[in-house]
Amino acid sequence: MIQQLLDRWKEEFGEVWGAKLGRAPGRVNLIGEHTDYNDGFVLPCAIEPAVWILARAREDTRICLVSLNYNERHESDVNDLHRGTELSWSDYLLGVVSVFQQEGYASGGWDAVIGGDVPLGAGLSSSAAVEVATGTVLREMFQLPMEDREMALLCQRAENMYVGVQCGVMDQFASTFGKVDHALLLDCRSLEIRQVPAHLKDTEIVICDSKVQRNLSGSEYNIRRAQCREGVHVLREKFGERICALRDASLDDLEMCRERMSDPVYRRCRHVMTENPRVLEGVRSLESGDPAKFGRLMLESHRSLRDDYEVSCPELDLLVDLAIECRGVAGSRMTGAGFGGCTVSLVERSCLDQFCAHVISRYARKTGREPEIYVTRPGSGAAIVDVF
Ligand code: ADP
Ligand code: MG
Numbered sequence: 237m238i239q240q241l242l243d244r245w246k247e248e249f250g251e252v253w254g255a256k257l258g259r260a261p262g263r264v265n266l267i268g269e270h271t272d273y274n275d276g277f278v279l280p281c282a283i284e285p286a287v288w289i290l291a292r293a294r295e296d297t298r299i300c301l302v303s304l305n306y307n308e309r310h311e312s313d314v315n316d317l318h319r320g321t322e323l324s325w326s327d328y329l330l331g332v333v334s335v336f337q338q339e340g341y342a343s344g345g346w347d348a349v350i351g352g353d354v355p356l357g358a359g360l361s362s363s364a365a366v367e368v369a370t371g372t373v374l375r376e377m378f379q380l381p382m383e384d385r386e387m388a389l390l391c392q393r394a395e396n397m398y399v400g401v402q403c404g405v406m407d408q409f410a411s412t413f414g415k416v417d418h419a420l421l422l423d424c425r426s427l428e429i430r431q432v433p434a435h436l437k438d439t440e441i442v443i444c445d446s447k448v449q450r451n452l453s454g455s456e457y458n459i460r461r462a463q464c465r466e467g468v469h470v471l472r473e474k475f476g477e478r479i480c481a482l483r484d485a486s487l488d489d490l491e492m493c494r495e496r497m498s499d500p501v502y503r504r505c506r507h508v509m510t511e512n513p514r515v516l517e518g519v520r521s522l523e524s525g526d527p528a529k530f531g532r533l534m535l536e537s538h539r540s541l542r543d544d545y546e547v548s549c550p551e552l553d554l555l556v557d558l559a560i561e562c563r564g565v566a567g568s569r570m571t572g573a574g575f576g577g578c579t580v581s582l583v584e585r586s587c588l589d590q591f592c593a594h595v596i597s598r599y600a601r602k603t604g605r606e607p608e609i610y611v612t613r614p615g616s617g618a619a620i621v622d623v624f
Pocket of ligand 1: 287303306350351352358360362
């Protein structure tokens with residue numbers, strides 16, 4: 237990837253002297269799904285695939301961006317940033333420039349070549365990788381006095397305000413704070429983070445892309461959020477101000493309110509309230525080097541997402557079923573918002589070949605789709621890379 241960036245740079249901009257190279261990874265959520273907007277816990281890790289940006293400040297105010305993945309060049313001016321009517325890859329970079337500006341972090345013009353191997357739109361957060369890589373090189377080029385946490389939050393804001401996607405903060409935090417062989421416990425209420433050593437031994441993280449587009453995910457996502465709000469409302473009527481979010485109620489509390497809510501709302505709440513403890517138990521099992529235990533929690537999480545939260549789909553269920561038929565699989569679950577996207581499984585290294593052969597052939601036979609499989613370990617977070 238670095239060589240491709242350098243070659244393209246020479247074609248587009250000539251001499252590479254003085255350029256900075258930034259890198260930011262994609263992420264996968266190991267456990268803790270649909271807990272983020274309920275003030276709960278998530279446990280993602282950075283993955284090895286990443287987005288890379290080679291960039292250099294210019295004397296003027298032009299911004300010239302070249303994408304390897306799209307084979308396109310895009311030019312704009314730092315004093316005239318606005319989103320076009322159609323969303324373009326360049327908006328993910330310009331959004332970060334724009335949000336930095338709003339916060340008083342001034343930058344000038346710059347040239348850049350961007351490329352990466354995080355699959356686009358598969359749910360592994362290539363978008364956050366682009367934003368965080370952009371934030372990382374901007375901070376370096378223009379010597380912006382900005383800490384990681386603020387950078388991650390501003391990148392999230394760029395996706396919310398400029399790109400127009402209402403994502404939570406998990407993706408940008410995972411891409412920023414990822415650490416080799418660690419998962420990241422994020423408390424979505426306090427935004428406190430904890431690096432959790434992931435003693436996976438001979439186990440690999442295997443991501444299977446169902447190749448099903450997450451079409452429903454927007455509208456269904458909003459419905460789930462409304463149902464959670466309704467659950468909070470009912471709990472609050474009974475228990476008062478101590479309930480600000482589903483995080484604040486116990487399963488016993490929920491049972492006492494069961495009659496007062498519809499069955500779907502009850503089950504949505506039950507998912508969130510069982511998922512949070514699963515995340516914390518998952519942390520303990522990783523720390524104690526017990527991937528088998530972690531895998532059982534993943535499977536429970538999947539069943540809860542499938543039956544109580546109802547955000548899975550037949551293809552994701554099939555991928556999980558095929559995975560757990562295989563030898564050496566500790567656990568498997570859907571990851572991301574649902575209705576398509578990926579599953580994540582823990583698979584013993586010696587069983588990987590068999591796993592891939594089994595899942596690919598059976599999945600293709602039943603669905604007519606070829607799944608994509610990525611094998612990774614928890615990777616490092618965003619950084620400036622010294623190549624020269
Ligand atoms: P996800 O974050 O799940 O991969 P999104 O739809 O949120 O999917 O983000 C994908 C978009 O991010 C792409 O359509 C593209 O605009 C931008 N993007 C991702 N990776 C790159 C890249 N390597 N180069 C340029 N743009 C990218
Ligand atoms: Mg995204």
